[in-house]
Amino acid sequence: MPTIMIVDDEAIFRRGLRAMIAAAGDDWTIVADARDGYEALELLEKHRPDVVLTDIRMPRMDGLQLQKIARERFPELQVVVISGYEDFSYAQQSMRSGARDYLMKPVEREELLQVLEGLKRDWQARRSEQQHEASLEGQELLQQAADQLVAGIMRGSVQQHHLDLLAQIGIELTEPYFNCMVIKLDKDSMDLERYRQTDPSLFQLYIQQFVQEIIDLRMSGFSFVFSDSEVAALVNLPNAEDGEQRLLEMAESVRRQIKSLSNLTVTIGIGRPVKGFESMLSAFREAQVALLYRLVVGGDKVLAYEQAVKQQFFKSERRKWSWEALEQAINEGRLQGINELVDSVVAELCDHAHTPEQVHQQICKLLIHYYELSEDLGIAKAWLGGRDIRGLLIEICSISSRAELTEQCRQLFGSLTAVIAAGSKQLENDPISTALRYLKRHYVEPITLTDIADRVYLNAAYFSTLFKQRLGKTFIEYMTELRIADAKQRLASTDEKIARLAESTGFSNIRHFNRVFKNETGVTPKKYRERIRQQHKS
Structure with a gap:
């Protein structure tokens, strides 16, 4: 509620004004009263009221002088002056100097309440505008922080100034360890017509806001929309072991609650904890790689890089098929006979797999394996030519022809072998x-x-x-x-x-x-x- 201070050299007038304001209800809080302008200035510094109700004629410093000094120090302060009929010219002078209104002695209760009601409406309007401006400023800073972080991730460079920007919006990340999770909406969990009729960015915004609420309850961190189909979250952890388990539990909670509240499912990839903000890119890339296994094992899951990718999904089945000769040729950059090896592997896979999904899964696993390797060697862009690995995996999973699959694999593994062959000469240096x-x-x-x-x-x-x-x-x-x-x-x-x-x-x-x-x-x-x-x- 708005606050008010009363200034008058007559104690009886101060008590009378207090009583009339108090009798009007709880709309106003009287924070202080003063005997003259000097005392009023001291109390203004201390209480910072929204309104000053002041007499014109007072000893030492009158109401006009108080108004002038107070408005200079407190531009938002609203002043209402009180004068007798013989001092009406002073009241007019005060209004010209910026007073909000004036009252004549003796002050009538109804007149006072009418003036206060107008002041209250103005205060509410100003406060609403200030809150709106603060909200817009906060949203702009949030978006700026998110945009810069996304740009830093895309450039492969996250630095201290990203943390400083987050600190400006009240997100203090001071713990030594960091980790990332990437959340992707499972489009097949919803009606296709519902998805088409809704702006896809609204789904990402909903997920981002939901994730941020969960983070705020459980740990320090920042969530942001990373792409048209992904939300990312950066979390700050006091230690690696306990922090990793807490993040897994939080991710599982996010998955379950989104499914329960919105009838949507998401798949969440989680990287491994790293020490220091500058190492966060490693955790982010691992979270994205873990998320790629959604194409292999299905959605509506939490996929941790270390547990799921390294142990359960990748190592458990990849060697079931005879990849050794093909892998050796790729690793050595040996182009001679590469197409025949690809043909042999695809044929064996198609002949022995029980379902088309098994074929897709094994090819996807091998592609993910080499995507990681190419990232480590810095040749991913040269290999894929700027193509998105996720889009590539989706494309693989849509192929139903053995001939088409063989041709696609020839192109992919052949180009990778060529890049490694060209790069091996530079690596020798x-x-x-x-x-x-x-x-x-x-x-x-x-x-x-x-x-x-x-x-x-x-x-x-x-x-x-x-x-x-x-x-x-x-x-x-x-x-x-x-x-x-x-x-x-x-x-x-x-x-x-x-x-x-x-x-x-x-x-x-x-x-x-x-x-x-x-x-x-x-x-x-x-x-x-x-x-x-x-x-x-x-």
Whole structure:
């Protein structure tokens, strides 16, 4: 409700005005009264009322002087002056100086209430306008933050200024870990006519607002419309292990509630937690890759990259078919005979699959596998020519002719082999940089020297020699450094169990981890955690 201050050198008038305003109901709050202009200015600074009801004639500082100074300091302040008949010329002068209205002594109750009613309507109108402007400004900042974040993701560069922009709209992301989820509407969960008659962007907006509400209840984060068909959410986590589980639970809650409330289904892809905002792109890309498996396993699911893609869906069946010869040719960039190998694989797959869906699933799995590889090698754009991998998978799943499928696979795997063949010559000039980029992202995985040498198309012995010459340390020493550095950070900043920490930083078992950690640091992991925390306390 609006607030008012009364200024009059006569106490009896102040009490009378208070009584009349109070008797009118709860429309106004009287925050103070003052005996003259000097006292009024002090109280204005303290209470910041919406309206001042002031007498004209007062000692030390009269109403005209008070009005002039107060309007300079508080431009939004509304002033109503009170004067006797003999001082009416002062009231006129006050009105010319910007007073909202005037009252003549003795003040009549009905007249006072009429003036206050007009002031209240003006206050409500101003407040509504201010709220509308604040809302528009907030929406503009939200959209600006979303647009810049999307642009940063598309460029492959997210930086501190993106966090600063989010902070301007009250989204403080100060925890050390980040993760992403990507939410996609399952169009087949709704009536096609309903989808056609509604602006598709409204579905994305509904999902985005719903996701943000859930995030606000459970953790820190920011959701935004990423594309015409996807909503993305960036979440901030205090630690990797517990945070990942909380995000999975939240995603499942989002999926269930959207289905319950709107009769729509969504599929949600989730990446793996990363440390630092600048590493968020890795989690985002993994969330998108996880979401691709919607084409393989169906919608209305939460698909976690590590659990679903790496363990359950990809490794469980891909080797069931004879891909080895084709994969070897692709990895080596060997174009000779590539079409015959593609023909053989597609024919075998079509002959042994029980349903067309199985054929589509296996081709999609192989394409996703090579999409990830091409991203790691930086050749995805050269391979796909700017085509969207999701659109490509949809196109594959729409093919019902063996001849068409064979031709499409010839084109795709043939062009990939050609790109790798062309790129392998460049990689020979600097295979170590390529290897280092890959290792920094995948050091928690059980990577061998032979694995990484194959990835950069070098003989393992030659790669080992080149690696040592370039870095001054062996491949094993470098991998150990990466893993121990990650372990030290987690020991210092999280309560993660040491056995789980050993596994999540790439060590085969806790005994091996304890031995290597002590060799590198001089203390056991437990002693290291205790020492670091003691240092922080002191």
